[in-house]
Amino acid sequence: MIAYIFKRLLGVLPTLLIVAVLVFFFVHLLPGDPARLAAGAEADEQTVELVRRDLGLDQPMHKQFMRFIGGVLQGDFGHSIRTKRPVIDEIADRFPYTLKLTLAAMGWSVVIGLAIGIVAAVNRNRWPDRLGMALAVSGISFPSFALGLLLITVFAVGLGWLPTVGAESWRHYILPSLTLGAGVAAVMARFTRASFVEVLHEDYIRTARAKGVPERQVVLKHALRNALIPVVTMMGLQFGFLLGGSIVVEKVFNWPGLGRLLVDAVEMRDYPVIQAEVLLFSMQFILINLVVDVLYGVINPTIRYK
């Protein structure tokens, strides 16, 4: 098992490195002079030159890259152009909010998605299946920003049950996490159903039924474990979807997380923040996929020995 984890870890290193190179070149692909951007529109030539030297932009490319990677490894992403604070501090302030929101959304959407998928598969082609799948296809077709605005209109403005924006209490998490998780729940439901339908056709399920195992146990013990294998992979991919989705949802709910920070940074052309966020988001995604791969190996031993 250790060898398997180690092999997977080695496998992601090249991807991580290439992502870092791309993010490094991001600054140099931006239209205009990054030193001018950092110094501000009103700065004179002398100040721009000072900023250029200060940021190391006068150095040859490979030295700049080494400096960038060295900084990243020590958590130094430079200073935000907008707030002048270290980028790492900006991110540290916002990260917990995005993490909690993502986890809340993932938690409920996996439970609901699995439940709908299992109920639909067990009642295939009957009304629970049709209702569940109609809900699911609607879930993947409704854009999150529209759903968020709709939920705010109904539950916050109309009924007054829940707060509109902000992140102070657990009640603030309900609407954003519902918005963020709806698409994931829908994908999970469709995927679980497909996987379950396949498993329910297997010989060992017929054997279990033939020897008189109660249907409940057949579904929850024999079928579920086997049906979960592809579902776990899907969960990992959906995590990436959530990370990306949080960017939009945070804008809708004015959520003080990383997504809003990124949108503001793009608007203000605050490139050190954009750079750090793109790198962090993708690193998170790569690591989550690694964890999923390892989990996959735990659930399905045949994978490990390939």
Add this chain to the structure above:
Amino acid sequence: MSSAPQVRTPASEFWRKFKRQPVAVAALVFVLLLGLLALTAPWLVPYDAEDYFDYDRINATPSAAHWLGVDALGRDIFSRILMGARVSLVAGLVSVLVGSVLGTTLGLLAGYYEGWWERLIMRSCDVLLAFPGILLAIGIVAILGGGMGNVILAVAIYSVPTFARLVRGNTLALKHLTYVEAARSIGASDWTIITRHILPGTVSTVVVFITMRIGVSIITAASLSFLGMGAQPPTPEWGAMLNEARSDMVNAPHIALMPSIAIFLTVLAFNLLGDGLRDALDPKLDSSR
């Protein structure tokens, strides 16, 4: 007496299975109608979508004069939705077509030649897929600048790796089949084998995936406009319209509701059509599921 028994071609088989699914047929009709409406929108709209302002009816709810109501600037929402269909459909279709052509080409090359070609292409795809969700598109827009053209390009690049992976998988499976071996043994060139024998074998999967992907692309493009990075006011793009409507959510929720419904119905139709095409083209699913 009926005429001679029909010849069962792949196309007729597909149509036989497709038309048995009323939901998918309805989705196809909806998509075709929407396309027609979008094409003829400039002649159909009752008011100018950008330059007509009815200051007496600001935030008015639907009425005979304004079927879907009036927005905060006095513009007719129905006209804006109809013209917006052009923007959203073009964004969805063009970005997916560009992404699928590039992705399919790369996938064919990677699957057919293997070796370092494959490693290079697939490693690049891994890197592109390492950016979660719309982050890649946001990064591209941050470099290129906002605007619908750049959004379409960003969404196209975002689609390339998924198509490349799909087609590479198909190509790897197809190239070892007997008919491909046979073509090679009679001296067919690589180009002929790829374009005449492997590509047709993977087209049905690609078409299904294109249909499914159009919905995702419409949502991604609308999301970027909602974030203020795509279409700019006063362009009647659905995502941008929703962004503009945010400030009037309390006193005029219908302004946000109309473009939401438009996006939802359009994406739903493409998704249902994709499901229907998949079920009709997948031999494994024939009547047993």
